[in-house]
Amino acid sequence: MRYFIQFSYFGKLYHGWQKQPNAITVQQVLDEALSTLLRRPIETVGAGRTDTGVHAKQMFAHFEAETIKKQANLVYRLNALLPEAIAVGQIFEVSDNAHARFDAVQRTYEYWVVQEKNPFYSDHAHYIKHPLDVQRMNEGAAVLFEYKDFECFSKSNTDVKTYLCTIKKAVWEVKSDKLVFTITADRFLRNMVRAIVGTLLEVGHGKRTVVDVKRIINSKDRSQAGTSVPAKGLYLTSVRYPDEILEKHG
Structure with a gap:
């Protein structure tokens, strides 16, 4: 199933959103947290990229996972696991062809x-x-x-x-x-x-x-x-x- 995740972050400590070799990014930290809690490799696709040091008050990404029955509980557990500079607002199911980047208008x-x-x-x-x-x-x-x-x-x-x-x-x-x-x-x-x-x-x-x-x-x-x-x-x-x-x- 496909899910959208809505989150925010303070970018000072990160080399932007998108994963990079030898640099810590928001996507890397978020993927690792999701993978830990869902107990399977998770790779998010973001609504876009932000450069090193840029902040996001509202950002979206999508990912594939088995049915998540308690989405609010996953949000709570993610926020407990993530560093202070990253906060998840909500996770919700979308259609299988919904795309966080290409469908943003x-x-x-x-x-x-x-x-x-x-x-x-x-x-x-x-x-x-x-x-x-x-x-x-x-x-x-x-x-x-x-x-x-x-x-x-x-x-x-x-x-x-x-x-x-x-x-x-x-x-x-x-x-x-x-x-x-x-x-x-x-x-x-x-x-x-x-x-x-x-x-x-x-x-x-x-x-x-x-x-x-x-x-x-x-x-x-x-x-x-x-x-x-x-x-x-x-x-x-x-x-x-x-x-x-x-x-x-x-």
Whole structure:
């Protein structure tokens, strides 16, 4: 039977989601915990990959297993076994052809910036001391809706077949004591959000203009865009699926 598992993690201690040789990842830790409790080898398939140090408030994966009669109990036992930085929210049965990665229709990320030194955000947000023009940054963000090809914001030497993404939301907002960039799209390229944020911060600092953002995107050249911001400020906050994928789940 196929199950979806919904979980979250704080990424500081991990080399991203996806398993890697000679590096500890969230997928490795989760698979080992599931395998221990279900007493058989379990390999999860995630909704996507997050890079080293990136966090996830909501992440999904699927795995195959024999019938799990007490799913809530398995969640409880997993959380007791997993390290503090990883927490499972729920496990539920889905149809046999449901796929955590390929069936996801929308993903949302947040990037957190703080403008005053704050020890409580040292591992949670990117500290920038110089003033930022948020209005100009939002004008730059609005340019993203005019395009589909974002090769300029993709990590170099990636093996993707297409650089096309449909961005549905991109906005900077002041939320309490931090500045938050929220971006939603059907898919994201590797390093895309961090490169976009780095570029828009240069707009806010007056180093780039809105016209520059258009020129960068049209160039399809990663070297033209801004420097990628640190991973510690990036959060995957939501992954959405069609209703029929989750129809077995209450």
